[in-house]
Amino acid sequence: MGRRKNQQKNAAALFDSDDDESLSTSSEAMSETSLAPEPEEAYGGNASLDSCLDALYEKRGTTREKALSLLIDGFRNKLQHQFVANKYVTLLHQFLNSMKKGSAKEISLASNAIGLLAITVGAEDNAAREIMDETMTSLLQVLKSGTDPSKISYILECLAIVTFIGSNSSEETEKAMQIIWQFVRPKLGPNVGPTKPSLAVMTAALSAWSFLLTTMDGWKINSKTWQESISYLSSILDKDDRSMRIAAGEAIAVIFEVGSLEKFCSEPKDSTDKVRNGAMHIQGLRAKILNQVRDLAVEAGGKGSAKKDLNSQKTLFREVLEFLEDGYYPDTTMKFAGDALVISSWSRLIQVNFLKRFLGGGFVKHMLENELLQDVFDFTPKRKSEGVSESSRLDKGIHYVYVPKVRKEGSCQRFYKSPNSALNKARTQILNKKRTMSQGKNTGHYAVSAGDEE
Known part of the structure; x- marks a missing residue:
């Protein structure tokens, strides 16, 4: 106990300052096609990550804010598996405490930190599930408490990230999507958020909603939940704000790609011939x-x-038009230190853009070293693949899915590029299998971790 107090005093001395650092935003656009990793530095100077964790126990809000900022830098720019392995429970609880009692800035920082923690632990450990379950309740409480509207975007991003990684079912994902949708289209009745969210919040919410929609199978979507949603998105295309129009355009593209369009439309008023009227x-x-x-x-x-945003809007809607009229999917290649990632579906493009914005300058580092992102995007850096054994490739299973030869033109591209294709379904099954297997391996994990943290 005395050791913990001494650590906290040392941490307070390191972080005690009245300087108010600005909160970095995660809304940068994806424009680079060739990316290089950020140089590794001693993030936080002399303040180690352990000192940052100790500083989260301090009463002074500015001290906790500085500690959160340094932890965020550490998580973004280096894969902190060793640090997180035995401390993720403590880290999560302290981040959640900051959300409950902190300022608007501290809440935003804590939201970022929780999302980065989930990305760091990945989908192979039961920790991702634990993070999602505990975070969902706390995020709802913060949203209902009337937090500063300017910080809601960070909370919604966090909700999307932890659900993307920790969810095991379409029902869980849709639950998170429903919460987020209330900031896109506020209900007339009781809301989680404000009745009139700002355009910035609505845009962030729509991006987070589309991000989660990319993980859904069209056949499993609840039609009663999303009736008239595509009509509402269509109305946004007529609004004056370009950022909102771009976000709505991306959402519409994903809806058409996922399929089951009828589930996003209203039911026909004339019930005499529902099939015919619905099709019309x-x-x-x-x-x-x-x-x-x-x-x-x-x-x-x-x-x-x-x-x-005019050029971005034109580029996006030209691609959407080609997709809707001719069935052509986006075709982009990103390079990471010489390794290429081919982006050939709307779902993949939305996922890459969202994670790139969230990770900021650490996106390249995570793509090159984080197995979670590599599994999601079926991306294996050359220097890593050279050391991968044949048995580990068989374990992944992705490379051995049978793909018949078809012409990759027009709608035929859907077999290869749709999120519901054989390749993508196999990838999803593998991630779910890893989660299930890890639950068995980690029985008693929390009891062991608690002892290791002291």
């Missing part, structure tokens, strides 16, 4: 969206508050 309604809605997308793909400017 979907056809009419699709035609309307096509016209909107065409207009946005060639917009000359003057409409929208942020002209800097």
